[in-house]
């Protein structure tokens with residue numbers, strides 16, 4: 108067993124049970140006119156991590172390890188969008204409304220797509236998720252069980268919302284979770300650093316955190 112240099116201590120990697128999960132690297136969170144921007148956020152922060160997310164994905168492809176992509180989105184009829192979610196944010200442009208990239212966070216719309224630089228390739232799993240956590244109302248748990256995956260390396264956005272929620276869901280379900288620090292971002296720099304601190308506090312209460320080069324070195328060793 109190779110370990111990955113990580114905080115608060117080395118991550119005990121099981122290479123044949125490891126997958127990368129890339130959370131919500133969609134145009135809606137990183138381009139002007141999308142959902143993230145409609146909430147008043149500076150989406151340029153998200154664009155900056157794209158090269159590192161790409162490098163991490165390429166590393167997993169080179170190592171022949173599984174990759175799962177998630178997309179936050181809702182059905183066109185919005186039957187999976189509760190008012191408690193739709194009514195948040197800027198009421199002038201809400202989920203389901205027509206924006207410059209199509210209907211905000213609706214499956215199949217141009218703005219909902221994963222960034223072209225990070226697009227899934229054949230054989231990679233794509234999970235469409237209506238919530239913040241990727242296990243809620245999706246097939247993710249079954250996919251992981253079928254493939255014998257027990258450990259997840261996390262990338263994507265935003266650190267304290269969909270990434271952290273999914274890490275907590277995964278941790279409760281018995282998965283060992285490792286967050287790649289360079290491949291995640293928040294609209295709020297302080298939320299990213301505090302989320303990272305929370306995740307690895309108390310002896311990795313939610314999971315580990317690691318730097319991209321240490322992850323890539325370990326999986327390609």
Ligand code: TIU
Pocket residue numbers: 130131136143146179264265266268269270294
């Ligand atoms: N608003 C925000 O920070 N995040 C989300 O709404 N979704 C995800 O994190 N994917």
